Amino acid sequence: xxxxxxxxxxxxxxxxxxxxxLVITGFSMHFSWEIIRFDLGxxxxxxxxxxxxxxxxxxxxxxxxxxxxxxxxxTRKDLTQGIRMQIRYYLLGVFRGHTNPFPATLxxxxxxxxxxxxxxxxxxxxxxxxxxxxxxxxxxTVIQSLWGVSGLxxxxxxxxxxxxxxxxxxxxxxxxxxMGATAMSGFSSIITGYHRxx
Amino acid sequence: xxxxxxxVFILLLLVTAVAGYPAxxxxxxxxxxxxxxxxxxxxxxxxxxxxxxxxxxxxxxxxIISEQGFYKSNHRNFKCVDCHSDEYNLYPHEGSLKFxxxxxCLDCHGGDQKYAKYQFEEIETACNRSVHASRMGKDFxxxxxxxxxxxxxxxxxxxxxxxxxxxxxxxxxxxxxNSMIYNTLVEKTLPDLEKIHEWLPNQGDHFSKIRCIECxxxxxxxxxxxxxxxxxxxxxxxxxxxxxxxxLLLQTLYKYRSTENIRxxxxxxxxxxxxxxxxxxxxxxxxxxxxIILLSSTLLGIILHIAFRIKRSGENKMIHKxxx
Ligand code: HEM
Numbered sequence: 001x002x003x004x005x006x007x008x009x010x011x012x013x014x015x016x017x018x019x020x021x022l023v024i025t026g027f028s029m030h031f032s033w034e035i036i037r038f039d040l041g042x043x044x045x046x047x048x049x050x051x052x053x054x055x056x057x058x059x060x061x062x063x064x065x066x067x068x069x070x071x072x073x074x075t076r077k078d079l080t081q082g083i084r085m086q087i088r089y090y091l092l093g094v095f096r097g098h099t100n101p102f103p104a105t106l107x108x109x110x111x112x113x114x115x116x117x118x119x120x121x122x123x124x125x126x127x128x129x130x131x132x133x134x135x136x137x138x139x140x141t142v143i144q145s146l147w148g149v150s151g152l153x154x155x156x157x158x159x160x161x162x163x164x165x166x167x168x169x170x171x172x173x174x175x176x177x178x179m180g181a182t183a184m185s186g187f188s189s190i191i192t193g194y195h196r197x198x
Numbered sequence: 199x200x201x202x203x204x205x206v207f208i209l210l211l212l213v214t215a216v217a218g219y220p221a222x223x224x225x226x227x228x229x230x231x232x233x234x235x236x237x238x239x240x241x242x243x244x245x246x247x248x249x250x251x252x253x254x255x256x257x258x259x260x261x262i263i264s265e266q267g268f269y270k271s272n273h274r275n276f277k278c279v280d281c282h283s284d285e286y287n288l289y290p291h292e293g294s295l296k297f298x299x300x301x302x303c304l305d306c307h308g309g310d311q312k313y314a315k316y317q318f319e320e321i322e323t324a325c326n327r328s329v330h331a332s333r334m335g336k337d338f339x340x341x342x343x344x345x346x347x348x349x350x351x352x353x354x355x356x357x358x359x360x361x362x363x364x365x366x367x368x369x370x371x372x373x374x375x376n377s378m379i380y381n382t383l384v385e386k387t388l389p390d391l392e393k394i395h396e397w398l399p400n401q402g403d404h405f406s407k408i409r410c411i412e413c414x415x416x417x418x419x420x421x422x423x424x425x426x427x428x429x430x431x432x433x434x435x436x437x438x439x440x441x442x443x444x445x446l447l448l449q450t451l452y453k454y455r456s457t458e459n460i461r462x463x464x465x466x467x468x469x470x471x472x473x474x475x476x477x478x479x480x481x482x483x484x485x486x487x488x489x490i491i492l493l494s495s496t497l498l499g500i501i502l503h504i505a506f507r508i509k510r511s512g513e514n515k516m517i518h519k520x521x522x
Pocket of ligand 1: 008012016019068114121173188189
């Protein structure tokens with residue numbers, strides 16, 4: 001089943017590389033670990049950050065152009081039942097040999113849990129990272145203070161926090177990709193575009 | 199009856215004394231006015247020696263002293279003639295007055311218990327070791343940086359941080375951005391500061407959030423403001439000197455505020471907090487701990503899940519073997 005067209009795979013590869021670079025340089029600077037020399041870290045982080053914004057912009061463009069966005073439309077039923085069923089499946093079902101309650105189809109690429117996390121990542125986490133990142137890149141634009149707290153500080157705090165959640169997502173994301181037909185089939189699907197039924 | 203009237207008299211005396219000398223009003227305005235009539239303005243008028251007419255003169259810009267600055271300075275309660283000869287009351291000033299020696303900072307402050315906290319002696323030793331003194335000797339004294347008429351302590355005061363920084367930097371820029379003054383001391387072309395510091399990203403932001411002496415003076419635990427300016431090859435170039443948890447800034451720019459904070463509140467991390475965001479130095483440990491707990495428990499969850507999956511697939515294989 002051909003689920004991931006070329007543009008998604010291409011975006012996804014670029015996005016994953018940039019994201020990893022951002023995580024490494026970001027943490028190196030934040031904790032001044034100097035995994036990478038500080039000034040080099042800053043430069044890499046700035047350049048990859050800007051590339052990520054461009055790639056995110058292009059993703060959104062094709063996302064809405066091709067109708068990929070429909071796969072991200074969360075329904076009331078997803079929230080009231082779907083997510084619970086899917087979690088139940090991952091916690092119990094898989095061990096009892098049950099089948100996935102929401103197998104991927106051309107009409108429904110994601111199960112409710114995937115849908116929700118991708119929704120949050122694409123529409124909330126990435127924009128938050130981008131906006132706060134731009135704020136730190138152009139510090140003059142950040143409001144001076146908010147409720148007595150320095151605006152730059154608040155921006156930096158949100159940026160770091162969002163970065164942490166990005167890593168959290170990545171961990172879970174990578175793990176769930178091993179839950180396909182075989183442990184590696186998920187990964188090959190985002191490279192070849194073809195999904196193997198589970 | 200007699201007692202009460204005496205009491206009232208003393209009280210009145212006290213009240214007038216207090217009212218007459220509010221703590222922070224300069225005391226010698228009237229005496230100094232004569233000097234400021236000429237030295238506080240761009241021009242002055244004076245009666246010609248034969249008393250026939252008023253003549254207009256321009257005041258040399260180098261000899262203009264800011265009246266506002268003077269009355270805000272450390273020495274605002276001084277008379278001009280406390281430091282300068284009182285013969286300056288006459289105009290034209292006697293030519294030989296030029297050669298009078300004026301007291302140095304140490305002449306007045308050295309060895310005085312009242313100013314012990316400033317550690318004038320330590321500062322003098324540091325100054326003598328600095329690049330300026332070692333290249334220019336006695337020509338480079340305290341007054342080159344501290345205008346006796348306008349200097350007001352900054353870092354130790356209650357001022358906002360950005361004012362402390364801009365005053366500190368203005369001290370150096372007075373020469374390092376002004377070839378006229380620079381060249382009174384050496385005959386070299388003044389190096390362009392912007393070019394020299396090109397390696398420093400966001401230069402404008404840096405120069406408005408740190409002072410030159412953060413990078414150019416030896417870090418010194420003993421004094422609040424280190425005065426030993428080092429040669430350029432010993433200046434701080436390492437970003438992580440500031441951009442780290444034990445930021446150099448806590449021992450330089452924020453030293454006073456951090457020691458005050460430790461004294462009154464018992465913590466120091468928050469000191470830099472409101473004035474600048476220094477990547478690497480302003481971490482929020484609370485956030486980091488919460489996130490690390492969250493990340494490691496997620497990892498644990500994943501590991502458990504994997505373990506169950508392996509166990510389960512082992513059982514599956516057994517089932518397959520039993521039923522060929
Ligand atoms: C570094 C390694 C990464 C790997 C190996 C990886 C792997 C995968 C795989 C196998 C899929 C397809 C399975 C599925 O639909 O759930 C996928 C989809 C997806 N991944 Fe990743 N991923 C990585 C990083 C990221 C990052 C950093 C983000 C976002 C910040 C991300 C966001 C997404 C999204 C939004 C999709 C769905 C795309 C669509 O079809 O519209 N991934 N990823």
